[in-house]
Structure formats: structure tokens, C-alpha cells
Amino acid sequence: KSGRWAEAVPSVRAPEREGGLQACRRCTLWRDATQAVPGEGPMGARLMLVGEQPGDQEDLAGRAFVGPAGQVLDRALAEAGIVRSDCYVTNAVKHFKFTPRGKRRIHQKPDAGEVEHCRWWLEEEVAAVRPRLIVALGATAGRALLRREVAVQRERGAVLRLEEGRSMLLTVHPSFLLRLPDPAAKAAEYDRFVTDLRLATSFAM
Numbered sequence: 001k002s003g004r005w006a007e008a009v010p011s012v013r014a015p016e017r018e019g020g021l022q023a024c025r026r027c028t029l030w031r032d033a034t035q036a037v038p039g040e041g042p043m044g045a046r047l048m049l050v051g052e053q054p055g056d057q058e059d060l061a062g063r064a065f066v067g068p069a070g071q072v073l074d075r076a077l078a079e080a081g082i083v084r085s086d087c088y089v090t091n092a093v094k095h096f097k098f099t100p101r102g103k104r105r106i107h108q109k110p111d112a113g114e115v116e117h118c119r120w121w122l123e124e125e126v127a128a129v130r131p132r133l134i135v136a137l138g139a140t141a142g143r144a145l146l147r148r149e150v151a152v153q154r155e156r157g158a159v160l161r162l163e164e165g166r167s168m169l170l171t172v173h174p175s176f177l178l179r180l181p182d183p184a185a186k187a188a189e190y191d192r193f194v195t196d197l198r199l200a201t202s203f204a205m
């Protein structure tokens with residue numbers, strides 16, 4: 001069964017059942033965001049990809065990883081031989097956190113409390129999708145899943161065990177690749193990212 005998780009999973013717990021993700025008031029990020037951005041993909045997907053939070057374009061579109069970071073992710077997934085629509089793609093935090101600057105909205109990293117509040121939704125998704133492997137894209141996703149601080153460059157590329165007996169692989173966030181100014185470093189880091197995704201798919205298949 002394929003679909004957007006907010007609609008696809010009927011078994012959310014009591015208070016949330018009333019309004020679902022769009023009615024979430026667990027933290028205050030809903031106030032400035034356009035909407036909550038749910039995860040998307042098949043229930044039973046072998047791979048689950050977890051980002052940080054929706055960006056500007058995701059907030060407007062209501063879909064995860066459709067902006068510039070999503071384009072990098074799409075290219076890297078294709079190079080790793082992974083079909084994105086076979087994966088469940090979501091974020092650790094479901095609302096866009098930003099500060100306005102003129103007409104632009106500048107991304108703000110979610111704080112530990114926001115990540116902790118939103119973990120409720122992530123756990124629901126993991127329980128519903130039951131992936132073989134969860135790929136944490138960057139430190140925020142890693143922190144949400146491991147429930148501790150993570151050092152991405154030190155811990156990346158290895159399969160880690162989660163408390164609930166699930167498996168996770170930590171790698172960089174695609175936005176990190178976009179921010180690297182040096183073209184050679186960018187190309188090398190991109191190749192490492194694709195290598196991590198190849199490892200993920202070999203583990204999950």
C-alpha cells in the first residue's frame with residue numbers, strides 16, 4: 001500500500017487521532033509554518049530516509065525533499081541504484097523552522113526540545129513502515145533516532161542498532177554537500193554519500 005503516511009496509517013493514538021499531523025501542537029513550530037509536512041512512501045518500504053525538517057519549498061509544497069536538497073538526494077539515490085518511490089521519505093521534525101529576512105525565510109536548526117517533541121511522529125512512522133534500515137541524513141535525524149548527540153563524520157557509514165532492535169545508518173545531509181564551497185571537496189563528499197547509500201541498499205535488500 002502506498003501513500004502519504006498521515007492518510008495511510010489509521011492507527012494513531014488518541015489525541016492525535018482527532019486532527020492528525022496538521023493539528024499537532026506538541027511544539028510551537030506550527031505557528032509560523034505553512035503546514036506540517038508528512039512522510040511519504042510505501043508501508044513496508046525496506047529503506048526509510050529521515051532528513052532534518054522541511055525547507056522553504058517543502059513547507060509550501062507539503063512534500064518532503066522537493067527543493068534543492070531533494071534534487072541532490074534524488075541524484076545520489078539514482079546513482080546508488082535506489083528507486084526513491086520504493087523508499088519511505090520523511091523528516092525528524094515536521095514543520096519548517098525559519099527566521100524571516102526580507103522576503104526570504106532563512107532555515108533555523110530545530111532545537112533538542114523540538115526534535116524530542118516531534119519524535120512521537122517519527123516513532124509512529126517507523127512502527128507503521130517497519131523498514132529494514134533507516135538512513136539518518138545528518139545530525140538532527142541521527143539524534144532523533146539514537147536519542148543522543150551524534151558525530152556524523154565519525155559515526156557515518158556503519159550500521160548502528162537502535163533501542164527497538166531496528167537498524168540505522170548515519171550519513172551526511174544533502175544540504176551539507178550543497179554548502180561545500182570547494183568543488184573538489186564537494187565531489188569527494190558526494191561520492192562518499194553515494195557509497196553510504198549503496199551500503200544502505202545492500203543491507204536492506
Ligand code: URA
Nearest residue numbers: 051052053055064065
Ligand atoms: N531538508 C530536509 O531535511 N528535509 C527536507 O524535506 C528538505 C530539506
